[in-house]
Amino acid sequence: MAEDLSIIKSGTRAEQYEFLIPQIKGLLTGESDLIANLANVAAALKEQFGWLWVGFYLVKGEELVLGPFQGPVACTRIRKGKGVCGAAWAQGETIIVPDVEAFPGHIACSSASRSEIVLPLFSAGEVVGVLDVDSESLNEFDEVDARFLAEILTLING
Numbered sequence: 001m002a003e004d005l006s007i008i009k010s011g012t013r014a015e016q017y018e019f020l021i022p023q024i025k026g027l028l029t030g031e032s033d034l035i036a037n038l039a040n041v042a043a044a045l046k047e048q049f050g051w052l053w054v055g056f057y058l059v060k061g062e063e064l065v066l067g068p069f070q071g072p073v074a075c076t077r078i079r080k081g082k083g084v085c086g087a088a089w090a091q092g093e094t095i096i097v098p099d100v101e102a103f104p105g106h107i108a109c110s111s112a113s114r115s116e117i118v119l120p121l122f123s124a125g126e127v128v129g130v131l132d133v134d135s136e137s138l139n140e141f142d143e144v145d146a147r148f149l150a151e152i153l154t155l156i157n158g
Contacts, residue, residue, distance in 0.1 A: 005049055017148035020048050021155075028155055030088075037156050038129075039068035045133070046070035052112055053134040057085050059127060064089060067129060075109040085130050088118040092127050094146045098139045109134075117141035118147050123157050 005027075008019050027040045038056045044150045046054040055069020057078060064078040064085055081090040083105055088095045097116045113134040121129040131153060133141070 005044055005047055011143055013144050014148070016048060017144075017151075019150070020044060021152060024152055034156070035068060041131075041152060041156065042068050042070045045149075051133055051140070052136045053109075053132070056121065056129050056131055057089075058129040059089065064130060069132075072112075073109075075141050084116050084118045085132050088120050088130050089127050092122075094119045094150065096141050096143075096146060098141075100134075112136050113141040114138045117144070117145055117149065121137070121153050121155055121156065 004073045005023055006019070008016055013017070024044050025042060027044065028037050031037055031040075042056065045051070046123050051071075051139075053071030053074065054069065055070065055074065056067035057064035058067045059065075063078055064080075066074055066076045078086045080086050083097055084097055084100070084103060096116050097117075097118075100116055101111055103116075113136070115131050115135045117140075119131045120127045121131060131149060133145075133149070135141070
């Protein structure tokens with residue numbers, strides 16, 4: 001199991017993901033514990049991209065409950081359909097929010113958050129959690145992020 005991470009800050013966003021993904025595979029190889037894997041994925045993404053907040057919420061009953069994350073303290077529980085995370089869970093699809101102030105019902109866990117991307121985490125065809133990433137910049141996330149982050153999520157339950 002690899003426990004070191006090499007970071008590159010040059011190149012396109014896609015090139016940075018392409019450099020990072022094999023390292024994430026190395027972090028996950030041989031480790032079956034979901035929480036450990038979520039923690040390492042959150043840390044690797046935060047380290048590479050320096051976003052404000054990177055973390056997971058896990059489905060527990062009718063709520064998303066805070067899981068492993070990197071960044072400032074966060075909301076602990078989110079109801080299904082509420083905020084960006086709850087909406088991504090309910091819809092089972094990625095949501096990119098260029099400006100959180102313009103998202104109806106946005107839950108402001110941090111006033112520093114300006115844009116967000118949330119992707120559902122699937123296991124056996126069911127949403128079992130979400131990956132939530134917040135940035136202090138407007139319009140931080142796009143389809144490149146959506147594509148590569150989705151690829152990373154498939155590695156978790158690989």
